[in-house]
Amino acid sequence: MSSSSSSNFTNPSTQQQTHLSLTFPKKPTSPSLHKPSFFTPITSSNSIHTKLVVSGGCKLSGHVNISGSKNSALAILAGTLCCSGTTKLCNIPNVSDIRTMTLVLRSLGVEVEVFNGEMIVNTDGICSVEPCDDAVGRFRAGFFVAGPLLARFGEAVIAMPGGCDIGARPIDIYVQGFRALGANVELRERKLYTHAANGKGLVAGRFRLDFPSVGATETLMMAASMADGVTVLSNVAQEPEVVDLARFLNDCGASVDGAGSNTLVINGRKKLHGPEFSVIPDRIEAGTFLIAAAITGSSFSMSPVIPSHLTSVIEKLSNAGCHIIQNEPNTLEIAAVPLETMQSLQSFNIKTGPFPQFPTDLQPQTMGLLTMCKGQSIVEELVFEGRMSHVRELQKLGACIRVCGSTAVINGKGQGSSLRGARVVANDLRSGAALVLAGLASEGITEIEGVTHIDRGYENLETKLFCLGADIVRKSSSLATQL
Numbered sequence: 001m002s003s004s005s006s007s008n009f010t011n012p013s014t015q016q017q018t019h020l021s022l023t024f025p026k027k028p029t030s031p032s033l034h035k036p037s038f039f040t041p042i043t044s045s046n047s048i049h050t051k052l053v054v055s056g057g058c059k060l061s062g063h064v065n066i067s068g069s070k071n072s073a074l075a076i077l078a079g080t081l082c083c084s085g086t087t088k089l090c091n092i093p094n095v096s097d098i099r100t101m102t103l104v105l106r107s108l109g110v111e112v113e114v115f116n117g118e119m120i121v122n123t124d125g126i127c128s129v130e131p132c133d134d135a136v137g138r139f140r141a142g143f144f145v146a147g148p149l150l151a152r153f154g155e156a157v158i159a160m161p162g163g164c165d166i167g168a169r170p171i172d173i174y175v176q177g178f179r180a181l182g183a184n185v186e187l188r189e190r191k192l193y194t195h196a197a198n199g200k201g202l203v204a205g206r207f208r209l210d211f212p213s214v215g216a217t218e219t220l221m222m223a224a225s226m227a228d229g230v231t232v233l234s235n236v237a238q239e240p241e242v243v244d245l246a247r248f249l250n251d252c253g254a255s256v257d258g259a260g261s262n263t264l265v266i267n268g269r270k271k272l273h274g275p276e277f278s279v280i281p282d283r284i285e286a287g288t289f290l291i292a293a294a295i296t297g298s299s300f301s302m303s304p305v306i307p308s309h310l311t312s313v314i315e316k317l318s319n320a321g322c323h324i325i326q327n328e329p330n331t332l333e334i335a336a337v338p339l340e341t342m343q344s345l346q347s348f349n350i351k352t353g354p355f356p357q358f359p360t361d362l363q364p365q366t367m368g369l370l371t372m373c374k375g376q377s378i379v380e381e382l383v384f385e386g387r388m389s390h391v392r393e394l395q396k397l398g399a400c401i402r403v404c405g406s407t408a409v410i411n412g413k414g415q416g417s418s419l420r421g422a423r424v425v426a427n428d429l430r431s432g433a434a435l436v437l438a439g440l441a442s443e444g445i446t447e448i449e450g451v452t453h454i455d456r457g458y459e460n461l462e463t464k465l466f467c468l469g470a471d472i473v474r475k476s477s478s479l480a481t482q483l
């Protein structure tokens with residue numbers, strides 16, 4: 001492996017030897033590849049102060065369109081690195097994490113064209129195996145590119161990932177998995193250096209994950225898709241996004257069996273080709289809107305949705321008193337009990353866990369709802385040890401919540417009492433969504449800061465809620481005005 005900052009690198013698709021620049025970035029080659037509507041620069045929160053201002057008490061109605069899955073699209077964009085030629089992706093959400101992934105890909109020399117929910121990716125000009133540190137450090141999925149780079153080019157150098165601050169989020173399972181596929185791995189100064197130990201490419205192996213990590217499953221699945229021989233990965237994640245990535249890889253010519261079960265059998269292929277592919281709808285966004293209906297006592301519909309991706313959530317909300325039905329394919333209608341009536345929603349308990357258990361990415365929003373249900377509930381966060389930052393903010397709205405470790409006990413207000421608006425801060429993506437929903441159900445005005453977290457994963461959240469009838473606006477001002 002090249003431990004220096006550069007090496008000679010032959011791009012196997014073009015057979016051209018390139019001086020591998022292990023420093024960012026290769027400049028994009030065609031100006032037409034930039035579409036400003038999508039590529040609004042990520043705003044520096046130092047210069048612009050943005051907040052969402054919600055005036056509570058409105059009922060929601062109508063229909064909301066659900067965007068493509070952020071987490072599925074991110075993994076699949078990493079997966080395009082396995083493919084020679086051009087890949088066309090559809091149903092890509094316009095969220096800042098996708099823009100960050102585009103920066104990661106471009107820093108490797110990939111051409112990316114973005115237009116109106118579609119992305120065209122061409123990897124033939126790849127000239128680096130070291131993505132831009134700054135971009136990788138902004139989100140979790142940046143790290144996923146290590147798998148395809150290692151598989152296709154035999155090496156990768158990658159900074160430690162960022163992502164929501166919800167726990168330690170180590171990378172030990174990725175490292176063990178790479179080693180099981182014949183890679184040498186070294187960690188130095190917060191960077192991972194890895195290369196195929198035989199100097200050629202990865203070899204198949206058998207590997208059991210200590211925990212069914214979504215990202216490690218996806219990264220190792222991509223790596224094994226181009227390893228020599230048949231790899232068996234066990235105790236893998238079964239999330240719909242993992243299944244979507246397997247479907248994508250198979251469309252590229254890979255052989256991935258067992259996606260959706262706890263074992264993957266992957267027959268490595270020497271070369272994969274980019275297909276045209278559409279990502280699944282975002283189950284977390286759909287779940288957030290289901291909870292928005294429940295917390296405001298409203299009725300509306302949403303599509304496209306794959307209801308089987310939301311079974312655990314639909315079951316909990318239905319038991320609490322919501323009516324959720326599917327009259328048309330890929331459409332859910334929810335009718336929630338008005339919270340001001342004597343039959344306000346009943347409290348319920350949740351324990352988060354790997355799919356098909358209750359999704360951790362809906363835990364904060366659900367806790368917001370539980371503060372309005374009748375009776376006591378218990379929320380156990382069993383995936384991320386630090387995913388409780390919303391509790392303090394919900395308390396500012398008047399919620400009655402006690403936390404002990406990973407467990408929260410919520411005494412719901414029920415029967416017509418409500419939270420009171422206040423200034424709150426989103427500390428991560430889903431806690432931001434939880435605060436928006438709580439604001440919709442609070443008396444008076446709630447101001448939510450930390451909006452850049454929300455923008456990482458929700459496409460036009462406030463516009464979608466506004467169109468359903470919510471009183472919500474985004475307010476931006478320069479910091480100078482604030483001071």
Ligand SMILES: CC(=O)N[C@H]1[C@@H](OP(=O)(O)OP(=O)(O)OC[C@H]2O[C@@H](n3ccc(=O)[nH]c3=O)[C@H](O)[C@@H]2O)O[C@H](CO)[C@@H](O)[C@@H]1O
Binds near residue numbers: 141212216
């Ligand atoms: C971009 C993306 O898809 N993010 C999702 C992905 O994150 P991500 O892939 O990071 O989540 P993981 O499934 O890996 O994490 C689950 C647990 O495993 C632990 N762990 C993980 C890897 C490892 O090497 N060692 C280790 O101990 C984590 O600290 C955590 O406690 O799945 C999470 C769980 O559904 C979701 O909340 C995130 O929205």
Ligand SMILES: C=C(OP(=O)(O)O)C(=O)O
Binds near residue numbers: 140162163361
């Ligand atoms: C935790 C999330 O994202 P990430 O893994 O990128 O931090 C999320 O989408 O809720």
